[in-house]
Amino acid sequence: MDDFSPSSPPAETDTGYRRKPEWLRVKLGTTPEAAETRRTMRRLKLNTVCEEAACPNLGECWSKKHATVMILGDVCTRACAFCNVKTGMPRAVDPLEPAHVADACAEMGLEHIVITSVDRDDLPDGGAGQFVKVIEALRARAPNTTIEILTPDFRNKAKSAVERIVAARPDVYNHNLETVPRLYPTIRPGARYYHSLRLLEQVKALDAQIFTKSGLMLGLGEERLEVQQVMDDMRSADIDFLTLGQYLRPTPRHAAVARFVPPAEFNGHAAIARAKGFLLVAASPLTRSSYHAGADFARLQAARSARLA
Template sequence: MTEITPIRDNTPYQRKPDWLRVKAPVSKEFAETKKLMRRLGLNTVCEEAACPNIGECWQKKHATVMILGDTCTRACAFCNIKTGMPGKVDVLEPVHVAEACGEMGLEHIVITSVDRDDLDDGGAHQFVRVIEELRSRSPGTTIEILTPDFRHKAGAIERVAEARPDVFNHNLETVPRLYPTIRPGARYYHSLKLLETVKRVDPSIFTKSGVMVGLGEERLEVSQVMDDMRSADIDFLTIGQYLQPTPRHAKVDRFVTPDDFANFEQLARAKGFLMVSASPLTRSSYHAGDDFLRLRAAREERLQRQSQNQTTNQ
């Protein structure tokens, strides 16, 4: 299996600005969450991707469960998850995810996965089983999924969408120009088409996508990605700072300032997204539960305005 090609050997880490520094996780709740995940044999993207928000999220007992193992068949230049040949799919994993959800008392859960290009369906069936198990055991919990692109897996996207998660997230990650070096195993327009397909299958599902900044993209390119997302009817956009996991990964081109993130958020809202989260520490599932409530309220408000406008114009 192809491994990440070193991009900048022996490159020293850049000193992070003050707005990116977070406290080390030491809370009792953090330890309890970690113990629960190990007891049930579950992986989390919080750990595998070295998320800077892990201390805050786990203190609140919010964790993003990563199904289908801890080994990815892709080798993206930004990602800290290990690459290689994954093991067999754990048939008990959906039950264990549901048990963790119940024990943590989650009102909203986020499920993601590694890429599984080795599987005929890319892991779509496991996503469906997890959703079904959660619906059965925790019917009051809303479900958000963050999927791989299911490239070359005919019918996989439709199959997962038909399981009706509340939020279907798939990240574009970066601008099209940087795909060959940052996300070489993926295709920009395929990822856009994925989210467009979800809306076609079930327009009631909220769609969500995110990009990292600080990889060398231009502001105009980010604006174009926003336009492309809106053309695909994506509801929720997240924008966060790229952080270099190791010297072997893509180098940080620049640290984007909080003011720049505020400008990105203002631009995205003007383009019509229902929800926008843009900050240095924003990640796909950061504050996902609270954001879902705001997302649902924003849709209800928009529908109410549209209804009022139609009545006025009659």
């Protein structure tokens, strides 16, 4: 059996969920460090995508005091079929949020921080200005911390939205394509595949020193060759870092899981991606955009240095 031969039955049926395979079972538990991380987030009135997106790695990451902060509130203006974040009309942008993010970073002693956000189609700049303010606050309060951002697509916003963020010079700019183009109408209906791809291409054109990163969820019904075509598209846009993880259905209202992709298949995808020239590839059932982000940033730097040498 080769790496891409399905070794598990369809993940779900019309009558309900199947049990997750062994490779997706995570012990949740808690630790004093995780509880302290939660208290810090609540005290500073910060949201985290770890909680809002029901990330399976929350316990592990929070125990290491790693939390992905979600700025611009906890209500999204989009309604993607895969996402657990609330949808509706968001509240006003919190002017104290950038300082609170910087305080949390300093208090937790983070060497690398990941900042993401909900989509804010209601704002003229899509929230780009708040990203800039957060980056500036982090540079002032925690100058030795490297900064990774995971932004929305800023669709129908001025080109300057991305330009402003790039000018603030985050160390890593991430924007996830999420799935293959064929599935966009049902999985990511408010977005456009080629717009997202061009956003990442624009980042590289504006500042080639910023690492670019993007990811896909597998198990939504995509075909192997479609995944490889997305890899080619990403490399054409000079994306440095690819992440691949298993889609997990947050609630019965969300898109069903078509298949639980076995670890061997993730390994096969990763081998092909490396051969296509990505500086770094993270591929496993539990891989998420910010999972092990600090260690991955060090690996990105080392990979770039080795390639230049």
